[in-house]
Amino acid sequence: MGILLSFLGGLSFGLLGTALKAAERRKADAAGLVVSAYAWPALFMLFKTVLQKSGGHIPAKVFVIAVIFGICAAVASLAFQVSIGFGKVTVGWLMMNLSAGVPAAVSVWMYHEGLTVMKVVALGLVVVSIVFLSWGQVIEKRADGRNPSGGA
Amino acid sequence: MWFLLMLVILLTNGMSAFGLKMIAAWGLPETVKYPYLTVWYAGGLAVIALPMLWKGMRLGKTEVAWGALAGALSIGGQVAMAMALNRGVPGHVVFPISIGGSIFVVALAGRLMFGERLSAPTAIGLALGFIAVILVGVS
Numbered sequence: 001m002g003i004l005l006s007f008l009g010g011l012s013f014g015l016l017g018t019a020l021k022a023a024e025r026r027k028a029d030a031a032g033l034v035v036s037a038y039a040w041p042a043l044f045m046l047f048k049t050v051l052q053k054s055g056g057h058i059p060a061k062v063f064v065i066a067v068i069f070g071i072c073a074a075v076a077s078l079a080f081q082v083s084i085g086f087g088k089v090t091v092g093w094l095m096m097n098l099s100a101g102v103p104a105a106v107s108v109w110m111y112h113e114g115l116t117v118m119k120v121v122a123l124g125l126v127v128v129s130i131v132f133l134s135w136g137q138v139i140e141k142r143a144d145g146r147n148p149s150g151g152a
Numbered sequence: 153m154w155f156l157l158m159l160v161i162l163l164t165n166g167m168s169a170f171g172l173k174m175i176a177a178w179g180l181p182e183t184v185k186y187p188y189l190t191v192w193y194a195g196g197l198a199v200i201a202l203p204m205l206w207k208g209m210r211l212g213k214t215e216v217a218w219g220a221l222a223g224a225l226s227i228g229g230q231v232a233m234a235m236a237l238n239r240g241v242p243g244h245v246v247f248p249i250s251i252g253g254s255i256f257v258v259a260l261a262g263r264l265m266f267g268e269r270l271s272a273p274t275a276i277g278l279a280l281g282f283i284a285v286i287l288v289g290v291s
Contacts, residue, residue: 002241003249005232010253012229016222017258021266023218032211035201036219041227042193049186058187062175066191069171074196076165083157090262091274094281095161097251100288102166103173111177122287129281130162136274137154143271 017096020081021089030081034074088140091133101126229254247289255282 023033058066076096083092101123107113171192175184211219229250236246259278262268270278 002236002239003245005236005239006241006246006249007253009229009232009236009246009250011257012225012232013250013254014257014261016225016229017254018261018265019218019221019225021258021261023214023222025266026214026218028214028218029209029212031200031204032209032215033219033222035197035204036211036215037222037226038193038197038200040220040223042190042197044223044227045186045190045193049190052183052186058184058191059180061178062171062180062184062188063191065171065174066188067195069168070192070195070197071199072164073168073192074200076161076168077196078200079157079160079164083154083161087154087157088262088268088270088274089266090259090268090270090278092158092161093258094255094278094285095158096165097255097285098281099162099164099166100169100251100285102162103170104288104291106167106170107173111173116291118287119291122284122291125280125284125287129277129284130158132273132277132280134155134158134277136271136277139271139273141154 017089017093021084024081024084030078030085033081034077037077038074087137091137094129094133098126098129244290248286251289252282252286255285 020033024030076099080092080096104119105123108115108119171188172185175188233246233250236250237243255278
């Protein structure tokens with residue numbers, strides 16, 4: 001059952017990426033879409049907070065990092081939504097997920113987490129993947145220049 | 153423009169999840185998670201909504217409807233992963249399946265629904281990135 005739930009999580013996130021591309025095809029405004037997409041979870045989390053027995057107390061330092069990282073997430077969502085207006089959703093979505101390598105690398109530096117062989121290989125592959133994706137973008141842009149009707 | 157957007161996505165999206173790690177490192181209780189996420193979403197909402205309000209822009213039905221669907225799918229994914237973890241499935245199993253699965257679904261939709269064709273370097277980058285994301289999840 002737990003494995004099935006993991007797959008359902010993947011399906012749900014995958015459909016999220018698909019829905020955002022479908023919205024872009026229907027000319028949804030990128031900023032408006034992000035605002036709406038953040039408003040619903042904000043309400044849901046507020047509801048869960050109010051239901052908590054602790055009353056939802058939040059220390060000042062947690063409040064500060066929540067604002068900073070929430071802004072980071074919204075900027076990333078907006079950049080993703082703008083990028084799929086002219087780029088491929090597959091690449092944009094992969095980039096969103098490859099970004100998991102950044103906190104992994106920061107954790108090694110900030111919290112002195114052990115640098116295992118697997119982590120080194122993973123972070124190395126993130127870099128190599130980005131190089132290939134960038135190379136592909138250059139090739140596809142040149143091809144689109146020769147054939148303007150093509151592309152995403 | 154594309155390169156700049158990808159760089160912004162890498163840095164900002166990557167760091168956006170780092171707060172939960174900091175909360176865990178500070179040894180704060182689990183109960184702080186929901187207020188944290190409420191402020192997290194509200195902060196993100198405000199930074200995009202305030203300039204829109206300033207410019208006098210309004211949300212259309214398309215944005216509200218698709219945004220609601222996106223929000224529901226985002227919460228659905230989070231809840232499914234949390235339920236899997238609560239049932240004792242280790243994180244190094246849940247995260248690669250969920251993240252890898254989502255990339256697979258988007259790649260399939262990109263090809264079948266949106267007619268995206270990938271050049272050879274992009275396809276190789278996608279395959280390597282898929283492996284990288286799974287390894288980051290496992291490690």
